[in-house]
Amino acid sequence: MTNNKTVFITGAGRRFGLALAHALLDDGYQVIAHYNTSKDGIAELEQRGAVAVQANLADLQQVARLISELKQHTQQLDLLVNNASCFFDNTVVDDDLANLSTVLNVHTAAPYLLIRDLQPLLAAANGSVVNITDIYVDSPSTNYVAYCAAKAGLASLTLAFAKKLAPAVRVNAIQPGPILFLPEHDSEHRQKVLAETPLKLEGGLEPMIATVRFLRDNPFVTGESIKVDGGRALLI
Numbered sequence: 001m002t003n004n005k006t007v008f009i010t011g012a013g014r015r016f017g018l019a020l021a022h023a024l025l026d027d028g029y030q031v032i033a034h035y036n037t038s039k040d041g042i043a044e045l046e047q048r049g050a051v052a053v054q055a056n057l058a059d060l061q062q063v064a065r066l067i068s069e070l071k072q073h074t075q076q077l078d079l080l081v082n083n084a085s086c087f088f089d090n091t092v093v094d095d096d097l098a099n100l101s102t103v104l105n106v107h108t109a110a111p112y113l114l115i116r117d118l119q120p121l122l123a124a125a126n127g128s129v130v131n132i133t134d135i136y137v138d139s140p141s142t143n144y145v146a147y148c149a150a151k152a153g154l155a156s157l158t159l160a161f162a163k164k165l166a167p168a169v170r171v172n173a174i175q176p177g178p179i180l181f182l183p184e185h186d187s188e189h190r191q192k193v194l195a196e197t198p199l200k201l202e203g204g205l206e207p208m209i210a211t212v213r214f215l216r217d218n219p220f221v222t223g224e225s226i227k228v229d230g231g232r233a234l235l236i
């Protein structure tokens with residue numbers, strides 16, 4: 001059963017983006033799922049009727065092409081979720097300056113272009129944008145300096161576009177904490193993070209999905225940023 005509403009999710013091929021895409025398919029949305037390399041997850045979504053679009057968001061020419069492709073698929077956009085992210089630490093960034101551009105483009109420049117150029121489709125639906133930032137925006141990690149700066153840029157875009165696009169379009173953010181560790185995160189890292197997390201658990205993806213639904217469905221919230229972090233922001 002479709003609700004005749006359309007969502008575009010970046011980074012929908014794995015982990016949170018993939019889970020969110022499945023949840024919005026469950027809600028009856030037409031899902032346009034962006035991916036860069038995760039084809040397996042995307043194939044699952046396509047089997048459920050989602051439309052897949054590929055782009056490396058580090059390359060702003062590909063972002064421009066992605067926007068053109070999107071406009072061929074739909075004339076309205078009820079929800080845009082800027083989720084794509086590359087969690088590069090200082091070593092990765094300092095080893096290759098191209099990675100610095102990647103971090104800044106994926107987290108800040110690409111969302112800027114997507115919101116700017118998809119604004120007419122969002123306004124046509126009185127839609128909204130949800131930007132996925134990070135609790136590190138307010139208390140940057142010294143090990144992920146460029147990543148935190150780029151996410152802070154996305155947080156600033158949230159406030160600016162909330163002002164600029166009102167009343168037709170709402171723009172909000174979610175600041176995750178430890179929702180889902182990476183496979184490479186060892187027990188020592190996990191224990192350290194959970195020691196800094198008052199609720200003492202890895203949040204999982206459902207609290208994030210519930211928060212996207214809250215921001216999507218609440219007509220009187222814009223320019224807001226909600227922490228979904230088990231309280232970890234209190235201690236870092």
Ligand SMILES: NC(=O)C1=CN([C@@H]2O[C@H](COP(=O)(O)OP(=O)(O)OC[C@H]3O[C@@H](n4cnc5c(N)ncnc54)[C@H](OP(=O)(O)O)[C@@H]3O)[C@@H](O)[C@H]2O)C=CC1
Binds near residue numbers: 037039
């Ligand atoms: N997991 C956690 O505990 C936390 C997560 N967050 C944030 O929550 C969001 C979801 O987290 P999570 O699912 O763990 O994220 P992941 O790091 O697992 O995945 C991020 C997604 O971004 C996409 N991506 C990465 N680089 C590029 C690129 N150059 N071009 C296009 N797409 C790209 C990937 O696409 P593909 O797979 O197709 O290559 C992937 O689907 C992210 O924004 C993250 O920063 C914040 C704090 C904690």
Ligand SMILES: Nc1nc2c(c(=O)[nH]1)N=C([C@H](O)[C@@H](O)CO)CN2
Binds near residue numbers: 086
């Ligand atoms: N793109 C990603 N960004 C972030 C992740 C992740 O897995 N992918 N994870 C974190 C958390 O801090 C996590 O590492 C807890 O240690 C931050 N951003």
